[in-house]
Amino acid sequence: MIAFCDIDAFYASVEEILRPELKGKPIIVGGSSGIKGVVATASYEARRYGVHSGMPIFQARKLCPYCIFLDGNFRIYEEYSRKFFNILEEFSPIVEHTSVDEAYLDITGCERLFGTPPEIGLMIKRRVFEETGLKVTIGIGISRAVSKMAADTVKP
Numbered sequence: 001m002i003a004f005c006d007i008d009a010f011y012a013s014v015e016e017i018l019r020p021e022l023k024g025k026p027i028i029v030g031g032s033s034g035i036k037g038v039v040a041t042a043s044y045e046a047r048r049y050g051v052h053s054g055m056p057i058f059q060a061r062k063l064c065p066y067c068i069f070l071d072g073n074f075r076i077y078e079e080y081s082r083k084f085f086n087i088l089e090e091f092s093p094i095v096e097h098t099s100v101d102e103a104y105l106d107i108t109g110c111e112r113l114f115g116t117p118p119e120i121g122l123m124i125k126r127r128v129f130e131e132t133g134l135k136v137t138i139g140i141g142i143s144r145a146v147s148k149m150a151a152d153t154v155k156p
Contacts, residue, residue, distance in 0.1 A: 001117045003105045004147035008135045010101035011072055012043035014080050017133045026067040031057040044156055080132055087127050104144050
């Protein structure tokens with residue numbers, strides 16, 4: 001069985017942890033000054049305005065002029081990413097990093113240690129949240145593709 005783990009709105013979520021006054025507000029990480037650059041990530045509140053990763057900043061500003069635009073602190077994001085992957089590696093010896101906030105885990109045979117695949121998913125979610133404050137969406141399936149589709153169907 002394969003588990004796909006994806007931190008929800010990673011950069012924006014880290015910013016909310018570091019600056020609790022941002023919680024629940026439309027946040028765009030990728031550029032606070034000027035109109036150049038692209039959106040690295042947007043909080044779910046900003047996504048409601050149609051903002052998405054990879055979008056030019058000038059376009060995001062048009063869609064959501066009242067959004068909070070942040071340059072981001074990628075050194076801190078890397079620290080949170082490292083914590084995330086360290087936790088995942090406690091659940092499986094086979095972890096494929098696909099980005100700073102996503103990974104596939106082969107949880108085949110891990111049932112003896114951690115329980116059923118859904119129980120493993122819940123344990124991972126709890127550990128990541130307890131140790132980092134970040135929420136993770138997890139999809140589990142018989143292949144990478146199926147686990148990714150499962151995660152996509154339950155994303156916030």
